[in-house]
Amino acid sequence: MALGVRLDAGGRMPATAALDRVTARCGSVMRGVAGVVAAAAALMGLAPPVDPTVLVPAVAGLLCWSFFFTWAGWTYGLLPWVITVEVLITSALCVFQRELVARTLIGDSASWVGGLVTMTIVAVNLAWRAGPAVPAGLLVVLAHLYGSGAFAVAGIHVLQVGATAVLMSLLRRGAANADRELAAARDAEEKATVERERRRDERAQNSRMHGSVLATLMMIGAGGIAATSPMLRETAARHLADLDRMSEGGGTGPDHVPLHERLAAGAARSGLTIHTRLTPVSVPWEVAEAFLEAVAEAIANVVRHANVTVAAVTLTVTGDEVVVEVRDRGMGFEPADVPDHRYGLRVSILARMEMVGGRGVVESGPQGTKVTLRWAP
The missing domain is CATH 3.30.565.10 (Histidine kinase-like ATPase, C-terminal domain)
Structure with a gap:
């Protein structure tokens, strides 16, 4: 799962697949909502020196990407290339935020760009394991620091990267443990089923032996069938055929x-x-x-x-x-x-x-x- 969350289980274990499905859909919806909120905040907070001819196209592009991200994440999962593009788009907005955010809000974690940074950090950790997710999250943090110069906000974002990485690692570990327990239980059930079938076949053969061959011998001993009876020869032949079928696999x-x-x-x-x-x-x-x-x-x-x-x-x-x-x-x-x-x-x-x-x-x-x-x- 280092390369992204896909919705199709593809033969993977059920607990991990269920976790991926939930995180993909929750992450896609949260990112879509965050994009709409950020766009609205950007337009309502329009103030010098922000140029509307720069901000409006940027907001329009953000909305289009947010809608696509939500659709793709809900339908196909958090695909690797989608998350990569998300990191690049958010990083670009961070680098150029002095042209997109009012001067009074630059460096504020509550700015619309700051909100997108938080959501991108969450999305990256939902999609990827800590190995690639932490560097990707730190890249976005550095881009925001470059564009804003706000070290305090960068510290908050670093904590967000670490916290979400730890949380998702614990959730994935729990899902993996559940999958191992389910696999062990399934293996034990399969072995028990095989043993039950073996015993059932053994009982069936014992029953056939007692109900046919041994029953005939007991009838002979009780005088129910004469030793020279043609019926005895016919019965013996049928029982021999039954024994042949059992020895060949129970046909x-x-x-x-x-x-x-x-x-x-x-x-x-x-x-x-x-x-x-x-x-x-x-x-x-x-x-x-x-x-x-x-x-x-x-x-x-x-x-x-x-x-x-x-x-x-x-x-x-x-x-x-x-x-x-x-x-x-x-x-x-x-x-x-x-x-x-x-x-x-x-x-x-x-x-x-x-x-x-x-x-x-x-x-x-x-x-x-x-x-x-x-x-x-």
Whole structure:
């Protein structure tokens, strides 16, 4: 920022950009007002030896420049070349102030030229850092001293240069500190997001493993699938394909698949007598996989715990919501009593549906168990 304040952030940090925007617009407005006030004071204070033919063109030029400075500063910021021209114009007015200011006001800090000196010092420090701003401000002070010979006023102007330079340095340092803290917070949030995504992917893979491969092995162990069953070979092939996709980076299958067909095929391979009532509907591949794995886990629980050979699977669509229910009339259980080391309900049913934006509910009692799975786009 040694070369001027620009209004476009241009990828810079937000606190510094906000400070630059405020200082540019405030500085441009203050300089415009100061120019109008100085012009009015110059005309109202017209007195010998000031020649109107010299003063009026100078005031007209001052007004034109003041209006341009305000427009440029408000629109584009305090551009380096604009500030440079401002320093030169004010210095020129200071050098020739004996032809522009009444003799009684020469050397008075309240003269219209003295007011412009103060405003130029402020504008320079708003636009530039202390390195170039202080020499530029002192140049204007020396020009005023040359034209007026007033050392007391020059001392006041030197104090103005130092005070505004210190103030803007503190403001810029505070903005830079805020930007560093914001950047650190943003980096921490990005790292936390990456870690959350990594854990989510890990949970998804663990859930898929439990809901598919391990669920099938448990059904074999419980006698729900015969070791020589053709359905077992088909299921194993599908699970191997899933594992291949996970090992290659978690790739998915087709965009949408017919959920009712996949559920019907899964019910036919379950080893139980499954009564189905399935409304045709297609859902995204990953959603279908979540439904299938959750239903497979629910059926596996029927095989392992319900002590029945019959269950029912229904698929309905209400509005945009897809609902799948798995019911049995076997021995119920209390979901709250399921040990923490048993992951079937929590991971392969409830958590698996949550991973695709759905939800699951398990209800159980003496008359049986109902697992309800819901998803909506």
